[in-house]
Amino acid sequence: MSRGSVTVRVARWSATHPWRAIGLWLILVAVAVGLSVMVPKQQTKAADTWVGQSGQAAEMIQQAGLGDKPSETVLITDPDGRLDRAEAAKALRQLEQKMTGIAAVSTVGAPIWAENGKAALLPIELKGSADDAADNVDQLVAATADVQKENQNLSIQQTGSASLDAGIWKQVGSDLAKAEKLSLPITFALMLLAFGALIAAGIPVLLAISAVGAALGFYAPLSYLFPDGGSVANVVLLIGMAVGVGYSLFYLKREREERRRGHGTVDAIEIAAATSGHSVVVSGIAVIVSMAGLYVAQDPVFSSMATATIVVVAVAVIGSLTVLPALLAKLGHRVDRPRVPLLWRLNRRIGPGGISRRLLAPVLRFPKIALLVSVLAIVALAVPAFGMKTEPGGLSTLPQSIPEVKTMQQLQANFPSQGMAYDVVARSNDGEAPVAALTALQRTAVASGKFVVTPGQQVRSSGDTAVLSLVSVRPDTSDDARIALGELRDDLVPKAFAAGSGSTWAVGGETADSIDYGQNQRDKLPYVIGFVLILTLVMMAITFRSLAIALVTTALNLASVGACFGALALVFQRTWAEGLLDFTSPGFIVSWIPLFLFVILIGLSMDYHVFVLNRIREGVRDGLSPKEAVRKGITESAGVVTSAAAVMVSVFAVFATLGMIEMKQMGVGLAVAVLIDATLVRIVMLPSILVLLGRRAWWPTKLSAATVEPTPERELVTA
The missing domain is CATH 1.20.1640.10 (Multidrug efflux transporter AcrB transmembrane domain)
Known part of the structure; x- marks a missing residue:
C-alpha cells in the first residue's frame, strides 16, 4: 500500500x-x-421453494386448478378433560355466526367431533389465495378470541397455515426486538472495555x-x-x-x-x-x-x-x-x-497485547508441541460433527410459546386425519386412468392402517389430472415423515400406477415439500463449499502473493468450521443443554443451518485473519526474523482481534437466547466458532505454523528488508 x-x-x-x-x-x-x-419489501412465495418431486406435484396441481382453498380450523377442548358436548355446541354456533359475517370467509363447514370425545373442530374455508388468507386471518383470530371470552370454561383456539405463519412472524419480530435490545448495550460495554x-x-x-x-x-x-x-x-x-x-x-x-x-x-x-x-x-x-x-x-x-x-x-x-x-x-x-x-x-x-504476549510465549518457544496440542483439541471438538444429522424444520422445532403451534399439536392428537398430509397427483391422456388408479390407491393405503383420508378430501379431478390427499397416522416428526413419504413413493404409489398405465405421477404436499427442500440443500452443500474455498484461496493468494499463506488460511478456516459443527451436534442433538438454552432438542440440526454457517464463518474468520497477517507481514518486511515478526504482529493486533471477537461472540450469543431454534443454532454455532477461532486458532495454530514455516510461509514471494518497498509507516513519515 x-x-x-x-x-x-x-x-x-x-x-x-x-x-x-x-x-x-x-x-x-x-x-x-x-x-x-x-418501497414495500417482497416476501418469497410458496412456488419459489418448489424443488424435486414435491415441486413437480405442486406445479401439476396448480396447472389443473386442484389446489386446496386456504383454510383455518378452530379447535375446542376442555382443559379439565372430556368435552361437554352441549357447551361445545353452543360455542360452535357462536363461532359459525361470527365467521359467516366475515367477508374473507367463503364457507364454514359442519363441526367435526373427535372419536375420543375430548375435542371438536370447526373447519373454515377462506376466499382467494394463500396470500389473501394471510392478509385477512387477523379478523378470524379476533372472532375466535371473542368467542373464547364468552366461554371461559372451554379452550377455543385457532390454527391453520395463515394463523400459524402469523404466529411465527410475531415470534420472529419479538426475537429481533430482543436481539436489538440486548446486543446494543452489550456491544457498547465491550467497546468501553476496549477503549x-x-x-x-x-x-x-x-x-x-x-x-x-x-x-x-x-x-x-x-x-x-x-x-x-x-x-x-x-x-x-x-x-x-x-x-x-x-x-x-x-x-x-x-x-x-x-x-x-x-x-x-x-x-x-x-x-x-x-x-x-x-x-x-x-x-x-x-x-x-x-x-x-x-x-x-x-x-x-x-x-x-x-x-x-x-x-x-x-x-x-x-x-x-x-x-x-x-x-x-x-x-x-x-x-x-x-x-x-x-x-x-x-x-x-x-498495554497492547499484554495478555496475548504471555499466552504466545510458550507457543513460540515450543511451536511443534503447541501445534500438535491445538490440532488434537480441534479434532476432539470436531469429532461429533461426523454424527451431525440435518432435517428440515417443522412443527417439532417451533417454539411452544407460539399458541398456534400448541393448537396444531392438539389438533393432530385428537384428529389423526389432520396430521401429515401428502398429495398424490397423476396426469394421463386418458382422463379416467388417474382417477381409477388413485381410487385403488386410497383403498390400499387406508387398508394398510398407515394412512387415513380427511373427510371431503377423496379423489378430485380436473381434465387429465387427479389428486388424492392421504394423511399419515404417524407422529409429526421428521423421521416419521420421511418413512411415510418413502412408503408412498417407493411402494404404494408405484404399485397403483403399474407399468403401462401411461400416467405421470408425483407425491407432494407440505410435508413432502419440507423433506425435498432439505435434501436439495444437502445436495447443494458440496458445490457451495467448493465455490467458497476455491475463491477465498485464490483471493488470499493474490492479496498476500503467497500460495502457502492461502493454503494455511484455508486449513485454519476448515478447522474452525469443524469445531462449530461439532459444537452444534453436541448441544442440539442431545438434551443436556435444553434447560440452559430453553429449548427442546429435536435430535437434529435444521437443514439450512450448516450451509449458512459454513459460508458466514469463512467470511468472518477472514475478517481479522487478514488484519493479523498484515501486521505479521509488516514485521517481516521490516527485516524481523519470522519468530519476531509473528510475536510483533500477534501482540500488536491482539487487542483489536480480542475486542472484535468479543463483540461477535456476544452478539451471536444473544441469538442463542431467542425463541426460534434456528436462531439458537445459528447463534451457538457462530459464537463457539469465533471464540475458538480467535483463541486456539489465531493465538496457537497460526503462529506455530508460521514459525515452523519461517520465510517459506510467504513463498513464492520473498520478503526481506533489502528487497521490498518501504512500509506505509516509513513512506508516510518520510513524506
Missing part, C-alpha cells in the same frame, strides 16, 4: 473535508431509510447501527429480485453489528496507536487507511465472496440472505473508509474523552 492508494486518498479527502463526508453519509442513511418506508473512553466506544456502535439501518433500506428494492425468505432482518442485524463494529475497531485502534507514536491526526489517519483500511477492504471482499457462495445453492431464501449480507458488509466498509476518518479528524484527541477512570487506567496498565 502506498500514499496514492485508493483507501488513503479517500481517507485524506474525508479527513480534510470532514463535514462534507459526514453530510454525505447522513444523506446515504436517510435515502436508505426512505427506501425502506416507500476506556465514551466517544471512542460509541463511534463503532453508531456506525454499525447506521450500516444496519442503511442496508435494510437498500435491500427493500432488491427484494423484488431476491425476495425475503423470512430471515433477512435477523441476518443483517447479526452480521452488520459484527462486521460494522469490527471494521471501525480496526481503523480506530490503528489511528490511536499512530497518534501515540507522535503522528499528527491526519498523518495517523492516512497510516491507518494504508494499513487497517486496506485490511478492511480485503476482509469485506472476503465476506462478500463467501456470501456469494449462497447463490450457488440456487435457493431463494439463501439468495435473499446473501444479498442482504453483501449489502450490509459493503455499507460497513464504505462507512469505515469515509465517515470514520472524517469523525476522527474532527474529533482529534477528543476521541479519547470523556475517559472512564478505572477502565482507562486498566487499558494503559495492560
Whole structure:
C-alpha cells in the first residue's frame, strides 16, 4: 500500500473535508431509510421453494386448478378433560355466526367431533389465495378470541397455515426486538472495555447501527429480485453489528496507536487507511465472496440472505473508509474523552497485547508441541460433527410459546386425519386412468392402517389430472415423515400406477415439500463449499502473493468450521443443554443451518485473519526474523482481534437466547466458532505454523528488508 492508494486518498479527502463526508453519509442513511418506508419489501412465495418431486406435484396441481382453498380450523377442548358436548355446541354456533359475517370467509363447514370425545373442530374455508388468507386471518383470530371470552370454561383456539405463519412472524419480530435490545448495550460495554473512553466506544456502535439501518433500506428494492425468505432482518442485524463494529475497531485502534507514536491526526489517519483500511477492504471482499457462495445453492431464501449480507458488509466498509476518518479528524484527541477512570487506567496498565504476549510465549518457544496440542483439541471438538444429522424444520422445532403451534399439536392428537398430509397427483391422456388408479390407491393405503383420508378430501379431478390427499397416522416428526413419504413413493404409489398405465405421477404436499427442500440443500452443500474455498484461496493468494499463506488460511478456516459443527451436534442433538438454552432438542440440526454457517464463518474468520497477517507481514518486511515478526504482529493486533471477537461472540450469543431454534443454532454455532477461532486458532495454530514455516510461509514471494518497498509507516513519515 502506498500514499496514492485508493483507501488513503479517500481517507485524506474525508479527513480534510470532514463535514462534507459526514453530510454525505447522513444523506446515504436517510435515502436508505426512505427506501425502506416507500418501497414495500417482497416476501418469497410458496412456488419459489418448489424443488424435486414435491415441486413437480405442486406445479401439476396448480396447472389443473386442484389446489386446496386456504383454510383455518378452530379447535375446542376442555382443559379439565372430556368435552361437554352441549357447551361445545353452543360455542360452535357462536363461532359459525361470527365467521359467516366475515367477508374473507367463503364457507364454514359442519363441526367435526373427535372419536375420543375430548375435542371438536370447526373447519373454515377462506376466499382467494394463500396470500389473501394471510392478509385477512387477523379478523378470524379476533372472532375466535371473542368467542373464547364468552366461554371461559372451554379452550377455543385457532390454527391453520395463515394463523400459524402469523404466529411465527410475531415470534420472529419479538426475537429481533430482543436481539436489538440486548446486543446494543452489550456491544457498547465491550467497546468501553476496549477503549476506556465514551466517544471512542460509541463511534463503532453508531456506525454499525447506521450500516444496519442503511442496508435494510437498500435491500427493500432488491427484494423484488431476491425476495425475503423470512430471515433477512435477523441476518443483517447479526452480521452488520459484527462486521460494522469490527471494521471501525480496526481503523480506530490503528489511528490511536499512530497518534501515540507522535503522528499528527491526519498523518495517523492516512497510516491507518494504508494499513487497517486496506485490511478492511480485503476482509469485506472476503465476506462478500463467501456470501456469494449462497447463490450457488440456487435457493431463494439463501439468495435473499446473501444479498442482504453483501449489502450490509459493503455499507460497513464504505462507512469505515469515509465517515470514520472524517469523525476522527474532527474529533482529534477528543476521541479519547470523556475517559472512564478505572477502565482507562486498566487499558494503559495492560498495554497492547499484554495478555496475548504471555499466552504466545510458550507457543513460540515450543511451536511443534503447541501445534500438535491445538490440532488434537480441534479434532476432539470436531469429532461429533461426523454424527451431525440435518432435517428440515417443522412443527417439532417451533417454539411452544407460539399458541398456534400448541393448537396444531392438539389438533393432530385428537384428529389423526389432520396430521401429515401428502398429495398424490397423476396426469394421463386418458382422463379416467388417474382417477381409477388413485381410487385403488386410497383403498390400499387406508387398508394398510398407515394412512387415513380427511373427510371431503377423496379423489378430485380436473381434465387429465387427479389428486388424492392421504394423511399419515404417524407422529409429526421428521423421521416419521420421511418413512411415510418413502412408503408412498417407493411402494404404494408405484404399485397403483403399474407399468403401462401411461400416467405421470408425483407425491407432494407440505410435508413432502419440507423433506425435498432439505435434501436439495444437502445436495447443494458440496458445490457451495467448493465455490467458497476455491475463491477465498485464490483471493488470499493474490492479496498476500503467497500460495502457502492461502493454503494455511484455508486449513485454519476448515478447522474452525469443524469445531462449530461439532459444537452444534453436541448441544442440539442431545438434551443436556435444553434447560440452559430453553429449548427442546429435536435430535437434529435444521437443514439450512450448516450451509449458512459454513459460508458466514469463512467470511468472518477472514475478517481479522487478514488484519493479523498484515501486521505479521509488516514485521517481516521490516527485516524481523519470522519468530519476531509473528510475536510483533500477534501482540500488536491482539487487542483489536480480542475486542472484535468479543463483540461477535456476544452478539451471536444473544441469538442463542431467542425463541426460534434456528436462531439458537445459528447463534451457538457462530459464537463457539469465533471464540475458538480467535483463541486456539489465531493465538496457537497460526503462529506455530508460521514459525515452523519461517520465510517459506510467504513463498513464492520473498520478503526481506533489502528487497521490498518501504512500509506505509516509513513512506508516510518520510513524506
